Structures are given as C-alpha cells and as structure tokens.
Amino acid sequence: MMRLTEDQRRAVQSWQRGDICVIAGPGSGKTRVLVERLRWLVLERGAEPERILAITFTEKAALEMRARLVGEASLAGEPTDRLEAVQVSTIDAFCNRLLREHAALAGIDPGFEILDEQEARQMLNAAVAEALDWEFRKRNRALAQFLQCYSGGSSSAPGAVLEGLSSLATQVLSHGRDPFLARRKGPWHALSRALEELAEAKRAPKLAATAASIRKARVRNRGRLGGLGRRAASDVRPFVRRGKHKDLVSRVKYELLPACETAAAGESNRTARACLLRILRRALRRFKAAKQSQSRMDFDDTLAQAAKLLGSSKPPSLGYEHILIDEFQDTNPLQIRLVRRLLKAHGPLRPVRFVAGDVNQSIYGFRHAVREVFQDYRAGVEENGGQVVQLLDNFRSRPEILAAVHRILPGGGDSGVEKHRLRAAGQFPPKRVPCVELLIAAETGPERLRAEGGALAARLRSLHGSLQVADQSVPGGARALRWGDVAVLARTHAVASAVAAQFRREGVPCVTATTRGLFDAPVTAEVAAFLRALRNPRDEISLTAVLKSPLCGISDSAILQLRLHSNNLADSLDAEAENTGLDSGEALRFERFRLEFTRCREDRATVPAGPLLARALAAFGYRAALNAGDDEDQAADRLDQLLDWIGRQHMHGLHSVSEVSAALDTALKEKPPAEAAPTHGTADAVQVLTMHAAKGLEFPMVALVSLNTPVRRRRPGMLFSNRHGIGAYWTTPGGGRQPDAAYARTVADLARREAQEEERLLYVAMTRAEEHLILSASFTGKPMLSGWLKLVCPGLGVTRKSLLAAGSGETTVPAGNELRFLFRKTSGPPSQPAPAASPLALTPSQVLLPREAEAQADYAASVTSVALYAECPRKYFLSRYLGLGSEEWRGSEAREAEEPQRHRRRQDPDPSEFGRLVHAYLAGDRDGAKPSVRALARKFERHELGKRASAAWSVERETEYVFTVGGHVLRGIIDLLFEDGEGRVLVDYKTDRRSRSRLRESALKHAEQLQLYSAGLRSGGRPVDRAVVFYLRHGVAVDIDIGDAALAGAREQVTSLFRAQATQSFPLREGAHCRHCPHFRKGCPATGPEAVSG
Amino acid sequence: MLLIGPPGSGKTQRILSDLERAVRAGRGNEILLLVPTASMRAHMLSTLARRGLMTPAKTVTTMSEFVTENAPDLSEPGRAWEDRLLAQVLSTSASAWLRSWAGSARLRGRISALMRELWAVGADSYQLEPAVRGTQQSAFLEVFREFEAALAREGRVHQNQRIAIVAASLRERGLGDVQSVYVDGFEQFTRQQEELLSALQEQAEEFVLAMPDGLPSYPPFSPQVMLPPAPSRDSARTEMIAAPSPRAEVLEIARRILASGRPMREHAVIVRSPEKYDALLQEVFESLGIPHRFWGRGPVSGHGVARHFLGWLRLIHRQFPGEESLEAITSPLSPVASSGETDAFDFATRELLPGSGFGFLDAAAAEFPAVRQLIGEVGHCRHWHRRRVGAKRWARDCLSLLDRIQALRPPPEPGDFRRTLDWREALAARQAVRRAIRESVLMPDFKGRKRPSLAAFADAVEDVLRTDGGRAPDQRFDVVHILPVGEARQWSVPVAFVCGLAEGWFPRTPSQDVFFNDSARQRLHSLGIEIRTTVQIADQERLRFQVAASRGSEEQVLSYPHRDSTGRDLQPSAFVRGIGEVTDCPSSLLGCTRQAVPPRGDGQLPESLLNTVAARNASFSASGIADYRQCPYLYFSSNTLALRGRPPDPTERLDPATVGHVVHTVIDRWNRFRGDIGALLDEAFQARLEKLHLRPDPGTERIRLAVRADLVRFAGRPVAAMALPPESHARFEESVSLRIDRPDSQPLVRCRIDRYDVDAARRCLVTDYKYAPSNRVKKLLARHLNGEELQLALYLAALEQGHGLEPAGMLLIGLRGETSMAGASVGGTGGLRDLSESELKELLLNATKEAKQAVGDVLGGRIAVLPRDQSFCQRSCQFRAVCRVGWKAPDARARDPLAPT
C-alpha cells in the first residue's frame, strides 16, 4: 500500500455513524482514497463486503475501481475473494439490479430491457405525433388556436410543431418533474396579499386599490391581470429595500411580481397553452404505455422506478452498512432522490455515507446535474457533525500550471468556480522553459481553425523529442516528449475534427474518437445513394450519383446518352436496352457496373445490408478510389465508421437494404451525433478529444484549442424548467414572434448556468495537464475578446492591445511570482509543412488485398449424391447441392394451374415411402407391418442370401457409415453387411417395379453405390468378397463387379463429383429421364431432345 | 474411468485412437462416443473417416440424439412449444404481477432458464418449496409447480426427465451390442445426465469420461486418471495483440490469415460475443474474399426469406398498411420481381401514400398487371385479420400463401459460386419456414377446438423459427471456422484466434438471477439444490477461456480492442492481464484488386451531343436561367438531363415552393375577382392537398393558418396600389416571351409575370409576390438592383420587346409575417426607391446580355460545376451528390497505389 497523506488517511479511515464528505480537487488521489477506503473497511474493519455499496459515475470508472481494488490486494498478497464481493457499480447498474430483484414489489417485468437513446427518441416522437393527431381529430378549434399562436422555430415545415413538442417532451422527461402540478392558487393570490400588507405598512392607498383590483380580477376577469401586474410594479417601484419591511419589499419586487409576469404571459395564450399541455400529457402517457407494453425502460425510468420502490410503504430491506458515492457533483435530481430514498430505506440503522466530489469539476449540467446538491450536502454534513475532508494536495501538475489555473480562474463571486487553492504536491525534476504557453494564431478569416491547428502542429513538432517529461521508469527520471504524451482538448466535436484534420495534413499523428461529420462525408452520401438506388433505381438522382461515383465512374456525356435512350434512366439498366453511343471504355465500365448492380438488387432481400455492401464495394473497387484520394478527408476511415454504424443497425433489428437505407436517410437528415472508434493504432499519437471526454484523465502535455470560440446553442421553440414551467415562442398579432416570460426567464437561467459551467469546464481541462499546458486560440481582431480568452488574457495579464501589437514570434512573460509563460503569436497562413510521412502510413504488407472468391468443395457428400451426379450432374446440382426440393416448385405449379387442388391425388401410394417401410422391416422393425411389406421382405428371407445372413457371425443392417473414398468423406447407409464362413457380403435391396429382363441393366446403375461401400470397407481393412443388388419383387440377386478396375471407376466418380463442386461445373445430361425430373422445364434449362417430348 | 487433463493434453486424441482400433477390427458397433453438440459429432466423424476408417455413424452420437433414440416414445417439447405452454400457465397464474407480464417473452425466457437450471440439478417444485422466501420467489414456485403439472397433463416430459427415464431403462435393458462407452467434450452434467452416465458405466465393459482439469466439481467416477499437460502444447506460440477498435482487430486477424499462406481450414476464430463480432467478421471476410463458416448462426427468423414471409402475415393482419405492403410486394422475393414492374409500381404508389388497405393497393395496381395478379391471388386474405379457424387450416393456408407470395426464380447457373451459396441458404430458410408452419399446429394453445387468430398463428411460426437453430447447412471444407466459444471444445486447428478479450465481453459480467440471487442460491445449496452462483459462473467463464485459448496447435492469437465500435473505452479482460507482452497491432487497410475508376467532371459536353442538348432545350424559363447562373451543372441535371428523384414522403410534399405556388394562385384569383381572401385560400389549399394525396393534419393546418393570417393581413393593405397612379391597369399571371438573338436559332425565354401595371403613358411596373418575410424581400431587391438576380429585369425586357411597353420599375411584395414591400421605379413614387431611367435601361440591358450568355453556354454544352452561391449547395440543391461539389475527387492520375500492376 502506498503512503497516504494525512488528509487522505483522515478520509480513508473515518469511522463514525455519520456522513463523510470528501472534497477532492483534481489530481488529489480521489480514486485512491476510495479504493483504500474499501480495502480498509473490508480487510481491516472487517465489514461485510455484501453490505458495502460503491457508486461510480461511469461504467469505466467502476471497472477500473474494481480492477484496482482486487489488483492491488493480490499484488500485496492479500486475499481477494472478499474484496471481489464488494458491489462497485454505476447508479444505473445498481437500479437495474435492484429492480430486477424486486420486480414483484415494483410490479414490473423483471426481464425489462434498457431502451437506448435512438429508440427512445423514435418512440417518443411517435407518441407525440399520435397525441397531436388525436387532438387534431377531437378538439379542432383549440388546436387551431395553438397552431396559430405557436411560432417556435422559424421553420414553416409541416413537421416543425411536432419537432418542438418532441423536444419539449424530452425536456420535461429529463427534469423528472410533472409539469402539470400547477400551483393551485397561483402567484396572484400571494401577490394581492403581499401588496395589501405592504400598502398597510407603507400607508399607500393606491397600492391597496391595486391589490383589491387584482383580488377581484383573479376571480372575474383574468384577462386584466397582466395590466394590473404592470400597475402594481409601478406602484411598488418607489419602495426601497430597507428598514423594517425590507423582506416584504424584496419578496414583492423580486419574487412575486416576476412570477405574476410569467403567469400573465401564460394567460394571454391560455387556450393555446391548455391545448399544448393536453397534447403533452397525452403524449407522455402514450410514451409510457408504449414502453410498458414492450417492457422497456430508459435510464430515467429505472431511476424513477427504483426511487419509487424504495419510497414505497414496504420497501425492500437492503442492509447496506456503507454507501460510497463518487463524483457526487455530477448527480442529477433524479439520482439524488434515489440516493435519499436509498438511505431512508434502511430504517433506524443508517448506513455510513461517504461522498466524494468537487464542485469545481461539475460539468454535466447539460445532463441536468445540479452542483448545488453537493454544496447542500456538504453544509448538511458540517451541520450534523459529520466529517468534511478537503483534499487539496495536487500530485498531478507542476506548480506553474496550478498557478496559471489560479490566476485564470480565481473563483468566488459570480464565477462558476468555487474559491479554493490547490497545493502543488507532486515531485518534478527542474525545468527551465516555461510550462504554460499562450499560442495565438493571428488569422481572422474562415480559415481560422486551420491556421490555429497549423500553428499548434508546428509548435508540437518543435517540442516533440526535445521537451523533457518525467518518467520514473527510465534512468534519470525523464525522457523526451512523445506524441502519445500529448492530448489536445477541444470544446466541441466539430473543433476536434477540424484540428485533427489539420494535424493529419501536417503529418502529426493523431487519433480522435469523434465522427462528427460522418453524415456529411462524401463517402456516406455515396453509400446512401447506392442503397437508395438499390431500393429503386428509378430514383434517377441517386442512380446518377452512383453512376458518377467511383462505383461506376462514367462521364456526364455518357449519362446524357443513356438518358436519351430511356424514359427513365433506370431503363438503361435492363439488359435488353441497347446502350449504343457510349464509347467503348464507358460502355465497358457501364456494363461491369450494370451486372454487379443487378446482382446486388436481386440479393437485397436475402443478404443483409452489411455483407452485401462489403461484397459490392469490393467488386466495384471502391476502396481503391478512396485509398487513392487525399487522406485528409480520411475517406477510408469514414467508410469503416459508416460500415460500423450499419453493423450497429443490426442490433436495432434493421438488416435488409431497404431498412438500413431508410435509417441512413433519416440519419442524413437529422445528423445524430455518432461516435466511433478510431481505426488507427494508438501506439504513439496525439489524442484529440473533447473536454468532456477528458474528464478523469491526465496527460503530460495538454493543449486547449480554439479558446476564443464561444459555444453557440440553438434553443428549441419550447422550453421547460422546473422553476418557470413551460415557455414558448408565440406569434404576435402583427405577424412577429415573441417568447413568453417563462421562455425568456428559462433562457436567462440557462445562460447563467451555462456560463458558470463553461468556467468549470476550463478548470477541468486545464487541470488535466501534468507538465506542460498550451492555451491556443486564434485572435479574430474583433473589438472584444471572445470565449474563454475573456478569462485567459486578463488572467495572464495580456491585454487586447498587446495581442494586436505583438508581432509574430515568442516572448517569455513573467506573470506574478510563480508563473512565467510563453506568449507566441503566429500570423499568416499555416506554413506549408514538408509532406511528412505520417508515422501511421501503412506498409504494403499491412494492406489487405482481397482474394477472388472461389468455388469450394463440401467436406462430405452422400453416396446417393454420387449416384445422382452420375445420372445427371445438373439434377444433382439442383436437388442436392442447392437443396431445391420438388416442394419448392409446387408454388409455380399452383400459379400455373387454375385450381391447385385438382391435381393432388391423395390415395396414390408413395413408392419411396413403401421402400422405406420394406427396408425398415428388413432391418428388424417389424411392428405392425402391412402384409404387402411383409410379403416382399419374405422374398429375401427365403432366398439363399437371406438364409446365410440370418446364420452369419456378424450382421449389420441399415447402418449409416462415414468413410473416405479417394480422400473425400462420404456418408451412406448400407442395407445389409454380413460375414460368415464363406466371406463378407454386401447387399442392397431394391423395391423397383422393373421388368425382369431389364434387371441387369438397372443393376449397373446401382453398382456404383456398392462399389463405393466396397472401396470404403477395403481401405478400412474389411474387404468384401461379394456385393449384390437384390430385387425384392423378383427375388433375384444380381452380383456387382467389385474388382479393382470397377472400384477405381467408382472412386473416379467421387473425385469428379468433388471436382465438379470445386469448379462449379454441372453440365446437363439430357435424356428420357428428364420427363421424371422435378426440375424439367422449371429450374433446368434443358429443352429436352425429341425423345423427351415424344 | 474419469480422465482429467488440461485443455490440449490429448484426451480426445486418446479416445480417437481407441475408436480407431475398434473400428479397424470391425467392432465399430460395439463402441459409443457421446459428445455434446452436433458440430462436434460431425467433426469427430470426419476426423475418423479421414483416418481411412469406415465408421458407423452411430458410433459418435450427441447426448440428446442418444436419448431420443433410446426413448422414441417420449417426445420432448420444442423450445417454442414449451414457451407457449409457459405463457398459458403465466396467464392463469395466481400472482397478479406475473399474470400482467405473461406476454413478455423476456420474462418467460428467464423463468424457463431457471426451471431448466433447477431440473438440471435434479430439483423439482416440491423440493424447492422449503427454500422459498418472499413474493418473487413464491410467485415463481407457483408457476414452476403449475408448469410441471401442465407438462404432465400434456403427456410430455422435459428433457431432464427424459434422460432420467432413459437411464433407468438402460439399467434394465442393457446396452445391446455396445461394449465401450466414451464421453468427451463436456464440462458439466445435469443430475440426470450423471445418472445416465452411471447407467452407462454399469452396463458397459469399458467406460471413459474425459473432462478438463480445474472444474469446480466432477461426477463421481473412478478411477480418476490425471493427464499431465502435454509437452507438445508448449510449442504452440501464444501472442497477445491489442487493436484500437474491433474492426482493426478483425482486420488484423484477416491480415494474419491471408499472410499465413496456410489453407483456410487451418484457421479458427473463436468468439465469445457473437453479437459484437459476427456481423463484423462476416463483412470484413466477405470484402476480402476469405471463405468462412459460422458454426452457430443466428436463428432462421433473421433470414430474409423468413422475414419476408412473416412480414406478409403481419401486414395481412394489420390490413395492408401502405408502406409496408409496398416493401413486401416489391421485394425481389415476390413473384412480381420477374415482371419488371416493381420499381415503377413502387414509385407510382408512393405518390399516393399515405394510404392503406387492400382496396388502396388494388387501385394502385390498376396499371400493373403482374402486381394486380399478385394482389388478386392474395385477395382472399383480406378478411383473414378477423378470421378464426383451426391451426391446421391456418397452416394449410399459410403454406399456400408462401408459394404465392414468394416466387422461386430460375436457380443460378452453376459457376456463380457466391450466388449458389446464397441460394443454398435461402432454400434452407424456406424449408425451415415450411417446417415451422407445420410445427406451429402443435402448439399447446392451438389444441382442441381452439381457433387462433392470424396474429397468434404468425407469432407461433415466428417463435418456432426463432428457436430453429438449423440455419443453412454450410458444408464447405476449406474455410476459416468461426466458432462460438461453446463449440470450440475438441477442436484443434493449427492457428486459432480468440477475439474480444475485453472486460465485460469475455468474461461476460455475470448478472444475478431475478428470482434467486446469490444469497438465495447459497440457501438452496444448504437444501442440496446446487445451482450455480455468479462466482461459479465466473469460474466456468475462466475455464471457457482456457479451452478457447488452447485450440491452436501451432499458434494462438489472443486479441482485444481498446475501444468498442462506438469509441467507448474498454479494459483488457482479466484473463489476459499478465499473460505476456501485448503488441499494439499495426493498422491495416483494406485494399482492392480492382482498379478504381476515378469520378470525372467533364465541364463540357462534346460537340456530338450539342444537337441533343438543343433538342432538349427548345425554350428557357426565367427560373431556368437563374438555375444556370447559380451553377451550369445544376441546369444540366435539372433541365437537360431532367433527373427525377424519389417521390417525396407525405411529410415533405408540402414544401415551401408548393406553399408559394398556392399563395400565388390565391393572390391571382383575388386580384381578379376579389372576395374573401381567406376563403379563397382555404379552397385552394384544400385542392392542393388533394392533388398531393394529403389529408389535413396538424402540420398542414399550421401552414394553412399561418398563410391565411398572412394573406388576410395582405388583403387589408393593398400596397401595390400606391406605386402607380390610380388610372393604371393591372394584368395578372400573364405569359410573355423574350426572344434571344442568336445566329443559329432564336430561343425564347418564357416569363410568367405575377402582375404588371400599365399606366396611360404605357409605362409598366412589374410586381412579384414572394411568400417571404420582409428582410428577405429587401435583400432580394438589392440583388435585383445590382444585377445578381435577373428575373424582374427580364420580365420588363420581355414586356418592352413583346408589348412595346416602357419599363418603369419593379416591385417585390413579401407576404410572410407583416406584409412588406420593396421596389424601385423611375420617379420612385409610393415608397419605391428612385431609379434613374438610364439605370433601369442598364439593368435591362445587362439582364438580356446575361440571359443570352446563359442560353449560349447551355447550348454550347457547358456543364461546369461552378456554384455561384456555395451555401445554396449545402442548403437546398438536390443534385449535390451528383455534381460532387466540394468533394475531393481523386484526380485521374492517382492510380490506386495498392493495386497489383
């Protein structure tokens, strides 16, 4: 066990029936503290592992914590089985388990499945659409008013209302609050009372009159309330917040009047709002019912259900003694409710609660995390005499980096960051160059990001290999910087992608997990067009896109020529159409495309989209075109990401081309964020990731990019917040659009919270750096600093003026005692780098070239197949190799014949069934045999061979064998094999009705089977002395030649069968037998010689 | 004898050589080898055959075949049958909770898994009773009890019972010819199987049971012989590779297979998480032409043939919903496919959507004889959604329906190997569908005089197909074997890959049972019911890994991805931690043997096609000229080629252009006849909806109401009147042509003018209505005045040329939101911008010149991709994928550097 600091030990070893709150700054060893505490509880305090519950924020953190817990113990030689029993999970996993184990109490299906976001969105949309439609059918007038008033979203597309409503429903759901719990009395009541009170206190008769009017209007004429509210506002304006009534004044001014204003805005669109609420309510109900009917829940549902279960009158007893929660600052209200109930569910013996978090690292507000909860919790712990431990020693970063953090984000006031100082506690070798850099690319045009990426790439290249970073594993404790030590953190996926693209251009190896833009990529458009054309090539636009793409690659003139010869371009795909006029190169290309395309079209119902595309793209040589292209688009990577995406559609039950194509079209329209794994190795490459993704990670060098770019948010047409309820944009009588008060206030709230969270995000991002931090931005020359530059520049003492004034080049600037930083400015377009060979460039041996798909033989065949093959290779191919039973042709017969029933004669004895019965009888299955069967069998029993068999030493009847002939595995059933003093005899019975005179001839046909068995037996060391075909109807035995030559002939037949499989050649052998063949005139192209028709 | 040895220590080899000796001596019938799965059986038999033996197939048998053979009278219920019986039991369960979830397949799956688990350790409901605590467990117990009773009532026995019965009967009857019994490939036995084994041991002269070492428990057979790990195993190289993603991992496996130069059959890929890897392996191997075979494939219900058939049943039940019916009818499996009508029918009918019902389809098919015939043939099904008949009748009808809706196309000509393989699969799937239809008749809920609905019958067919493991029998020999972990035992190939060794994937995280969690299981143990706890499951998982990781006789490659395919981080599996050095796998890239054809943009049509171009462009429209000026290629694709896309979905039909059109119609009518503009709009809007085959819905209503409000506002403020002196005449929606002088021909530019006013001095002012807000209108006017837009100037020029009027000005009226107006005229009265006469002349001249230029360019074959407004391309050009603007097309020189020359 590693040494703990005093603070850490205090956190680990608190032992009291009360709560413990650990405030753990970045890099303060929080995970270690948690792991140590678990270990300490179990191994040293002897706590029952089953009674400990540890909750982490992500699945990955849970896995890591579990691994560390067990791993460290096993390294230390401590027993691990008790540690393994500790439950470490995310809150979702915990709910999941809780609900399944107490499904009966919760009344849910224990087999419920988690609904993923995509499916949930689709289901919700469907529910909203249904509700809207229902409303439309039922209350046309109210809805009309709503439709007329609601103006959210400037789009006039028919789907705009639906979109707004869906987004609203999502918001309501994620707040986990019932929006319909309207306060009964409303703010007007409170306002009138407060005004009366105030009027009396201040002796203001005017105010009293206003209060009375409000009271009256509340009951009689609500339409007037808005105006009265405004009057009240002007009435109270002169009163200041001072003296005896300061609380009352402030309540009226800052609480009640604004609340009334919101309510008044609602009043004016009352009917419309009521309609909106009705639709929403119905949609949510529908959505819930739909989920329930499929026993599915989304994450919020599991949380809510679990909380409900724990809060019920008879909650399950859980019996946890210790509950540990990590990253508490990122929990959302639903989770909090669950945690509260979790504690209550324990009855009098309250578990010890150990909560770790850091308000300053709360960056999941967009998932409705509420950081105040952590603050409240901390206050509560302090009040109730629990333990609060602050871990402020930072072991991660160099002191200079922490100094920069403190200067840029001093915290306090209205800032999002709480004031506290991190103590640098890590050990680092001395370093002469500044550890913090401000990198400014002076570029104002649209190429800004490119210039900035270029400047950063250049800077990284110069640091690569020269800058020393600490590394305990090498002698001297330091080594040169590698690409893999560097992380570039961007605010958004789009910025990350752009920077990564620039890095690639400049030959800086990088990996990024973002696929923003997958649905904008040319490759995606091409594949989507191909799928659409497969669905229906009459979609000329898609077909032309495909024809022009590398899939076919013909020219515009060729397309015009094709178009001339056809009504619809798709007609030119018909084989019969004469595509004259194309020059020979184009004609060849088109023909090649046409064949492959037609094939894909035919296969589109039976081959799933993934493999179908894989085949087609290989056949078209599509990848060759991508690989040849400029790699900056990473077209080949994009294609792989797209194929991965298509593969994942499989899990949503979408397999076929049309299903996948429809899903892809939707995705192209909606452009959902799709993330995908990078395809390149991670060995030594710069990681480009978003700041949110960097949470919990650390890197020797971190570069923050595009600090000047503020995030732009598109707000939906309707908003919901717990505080202000539902707000929307409405149409004004003049035709303009206006948000109501609730909307405006919600937006204001959101903006404030978001601004604060942005600061924390910067805090988290900066504190990821261990040794070197680059702050990079482009300077737009605008009169105001934008984005995070507003914090960074003043923090470092750089003014806008100095940004403007500085020429290209670098200066080291001291900023206070602890911090020196490097200010670097570059201007002009990115230096054209030497076309550096990317370290990720592939050697030819890493390029996989497809093999030609070739025909192959099966691993085994049956003996009867060999005979069938000898009769007619094509018949073998159709019946056996493909497995085309005669039953399959019945369909086409039925369609041909007017009355399908007429031809069926049920009474006909089936010859093959009869034969089977006789064989079974002879093999000893004699129960209830028919007389006709018995009579035939007796023919053999009376024969000399039959007598011999019944007296033989060893007899095998109706035995299936597996053996090889000429190296090929065969299977077949031997009717009878016996051995007596005279030798070993092989018998095959036949029940054919043939004339006696033709028996010899017919026996020749069956000879082969017996010869094959003989060959097999001979090579297995049991040679046969005699092989016989026995005709039961005549009681005649015909001997078969099993001499060497005959066996060699049979062996040759087997070989040729397998050769035919390998070469896929199954020629027709037309003849009189065709007439009895099920495939004649159906699957077989034989026209039949005269003999057949005659 | 119990033979215990680590994986790969040669247990199987030893058994095989015993078998070989016996078969060579002709005693094949006296020997029996029991294995767990059919694929193992096939593998063992062909191994023996390849040693030159004539082996009776019965010598190697799976346990379940052996049981079936020895208990022919006791039929075992199929999974689907059992599931339906369970559903029946649940629906009458005493527990309201379970009753309410009787329809949940997942719940039934959990219950039947638990029942099986209990039976396997020899426990029945009676034994379980004392251990039950709490609601959830007692609800289960009740169902368990009921289910056992129901089975007995139906005269069926579950598999475990059957085994027990067979064991007992073996003890009585003996083994017949069989003298030696071998058992191999099992890791654990149910109580009943152990019973059977001990019966076999009693009856046989020789009995050998081979099992891997390290199991938590062994059946009590003696003597126990421990085999040492085979020294030969050490020669097998084990390598660990890590890849950035599953795809990179699979590519690396493919690379090694291709590079090894070995025959394909000498490789096996062992997969623990097929849902993550199967699709990927198939796709990558397909694109590399690596022949592969899945041992353990998804159920037949996933095959296109089955899905098509089930889809038909569903749509009959749901009374032919339009869109789905179209998919089914136009599927390449449908008999219509060979007629060549499908595509045209598809698009023609899509234009009529939304619509549904048999009548809708029938009407839509009027012009399509083949479709009509198909619809006629399934016409009798249109009442099936309310038909109640016996299951047998349903089966008969479904079989004949199958023949009607799925046509067999001419089989492939031999030689097309890939297609032949697809056909083998498809035909096998069809057989499976037929089997499933027949089997569905036997479902417990269809017994007696029950008359199920079509939906119930379709569900039954689907259930059977879902439990039908028999996917197409792929029998190819020289393939890379893709084995689920459970099938890998007993296999030995020179090179084996084990992929997906990430935490949570392999080992899977065991989850607690819903009814009996670990602590409840501990309690059961004390009652002698030894069902496994998660710790035991984890042990088994480790054993699985050991088996998987020892299949390669020469080389073993273990691999894991750093991230999953969505980019989420993964941890390497606990199994591989500390196994040895991990190589980060080098990236690979799929190459291509075929030369790619780089896409080309011509920019210019050849001389030879210019006649064609002229023929297709006899006259031009003002908007066509605008298209050309935006981008020559846009004009080419929309006018010369006249490409038409897929019919828009109903929700997209009422696009802004269409709405604008309606607005124009209404204003025209109102200008001529006045009256209530709101009423006019309602009428025109309704007419348009009908034309678009749309019914009013909230979306269309919102548009109608907004337009209506805008128009009413417009009618209240007749702006146009202000612009010209009151004595002028207004003309509406008139067509005028502008002749363009060219040496060879005189093409026309057709103009349709919304409105123009002529005053007494024959001065004219053209007016254009735009359904746009005021800011847009203002911007548009500016564009007109600086010559970027030509439309209005061309109108004026046409009026001058055709009617001899004197141009006076132009006016744009914006109708969206507050009615707005922007215009310019000579004199600038009525709020119009002042324009000098010469400026106006200049505008007209310029417009005529530009139009002439455009016409000349089009006729000269210019089709360059040169958009004037880039944002238009992004925003609204439907030909973006055709012209490939902004795409980095590899230039024609760039040959594929990877293709072999």
Ligand code: SF4
């Ligand atoms: S019809 Fe004749 S040629 Fe065709 S498969 Fe049958 S037997 Fe062979």
